[in-house]
Amino acid sequence: MPELPEVETVRAGLAGIVTGRRIEGVTVLHPRPVRRHPGGPDDFATTLTGRTFIEPRRRGKYLWLPFADGDALLAHLGMSGQFRFDEPDAPLLPNTRVLFDLGPDAGPVVEPVETTSPADATNGVSTSSTSATQLRFVDQRMFGGLSLSPDGADLPAELSHIGRDPFDPQFDPAAAVARIRAKRSAIKRVLLDQTVVSGIGNIYADEALWRARLHYDRPADSLTAAKARELLGHARDVMGDALAQGGTSFDSLYVNVNGSSGYFERSLAAYGREGLPCLRCGRPMVREPFMNRSSFRCPNCQRRPRRRSS
DNA sequence: ATCGCGACCTGGTTGC
DNA sequence: TGCAACCAGGTCGCGA
Numbered sequence: 001m002p003e004l005p006e007v008e009t010v011r012a013g014l015a016g017i018v019t020g021r022r023i024e025g026v027t028v029l030h031p032r033p034v035r036r037h038p039g040g041p042d043d044f045a046t047t048l049t050g051r052t053f054i055e056p057r058r059r060g061k062y063l064w065l066p067f068a069d070g071d072a073l074l075a076h077l078g079m080s081g082q083f084r085f086d087e088p089d090a091p092l093l094p095n096t097r098v099l100f101d102l103g104p105d106a107g108p109v110v111e112p113v114e115t116t117s118p119a120d121a122t123n124g125v126s127t128s129s130t131s132a133t134q135l136r137f138v139d140q141r142m143f144g145g146l147s148l149s150p151d152g153a154d155l156p157a158e159l160s161h162i163g164r165d166p167f168d169p170q171f172d173p174a175a176a177v178a179r180i181r182a183k184r185s186a187i188k189r190v191l192l193d194q195t196v197v198s199g200i201g202n203i204y205a206d207e208a209l210w211r212a213r214l215h216y217d218r219p220a221d222s223l224t225a226a227k228a229r230e231l232l233g234h235a236r237d238v239m240g241d242a243l244a245q246g247g248t249s250f251d252s253l254y255v256n257v258n259g260s261s262g263y264f265e266r267s268l269a270a271y272g273r274e275g276l277p278c279l280r281c282g283r284p285m286v287r288e289p290f291m292n293r294s295s296f297r298c299p300n301c302q303r304r305p306r307r308r309s310s
Numbered sequence: 311a312t313c314g315c316g317a318c319c320t321g322g323t324t325g326c
Numbered sequence: 327t328g329c330a331a332c333c334a335g336g337t338c339g340c341g342a
Contacts, residue, residue: 079335
């Protein structure tokens, strides 16, 4: 599921749960998610135990969970990664890969739920649990990964090649426009290139291109600076809209995708709308393969570019 | 140096 | 009904 808005939702959820807490133990159930950790699963478990989290951070689709000692736990959700927070004896979801047992929350004391109140009996929703202390990494396809990044609290060295995302306070729009226009590749390929601008994936690339009325195959260096600036603005706007929606439909206990739920019903104008009318002109949207994946566009609003003349 | 493709995985859905 | 093929929102490394 994860492009920038989804990863940011996870980050914010993790921030409320792990910050200030100590790792009491780590269990690696499958070695693949820690494949990028140099010491392997056993070292991953032992080296993380005893460390204390400070507030999680994000760049693009990457997360890192800094420790008070200056190192960090680097995490990428891949295509299907989730963090879940559960009671240690709760049944494991399928594809649970790594367990982190956390010590008690050392942060501000939370008002205990008044369970004897008749008012509470009316809403059967359990909104909090004082015994949930296990952070779980669940990942079906295992494209995601976890590793310890030495001295990575500020910015993991592994992310040095990842460009700033549009929500980064130090994001430089003019520089991003210049990087885009320096590429001869198709504009969608450039949007997906995380070294140029990070955080944009297949869905939001299609949404941004639809808003800008651009065809995915348009050479990036054929865009005017104004058009490139507009496109970046659309990318940021659509991800901001998704983030605003995502923030509301989550149970704060579960740091992530509940997998199901109505979160998926974001207002998408392009992605997944094959055969449905373009929300601007009414023509049926089409799906076409591009870079071994699906691209959705309006055949009227987003015309295929003429071939480059030189 | 840059670009494009295939590999890496599991599981749900589609079509014969 | 069975089974193969296809599809999934990402990233990396390799060869050209």
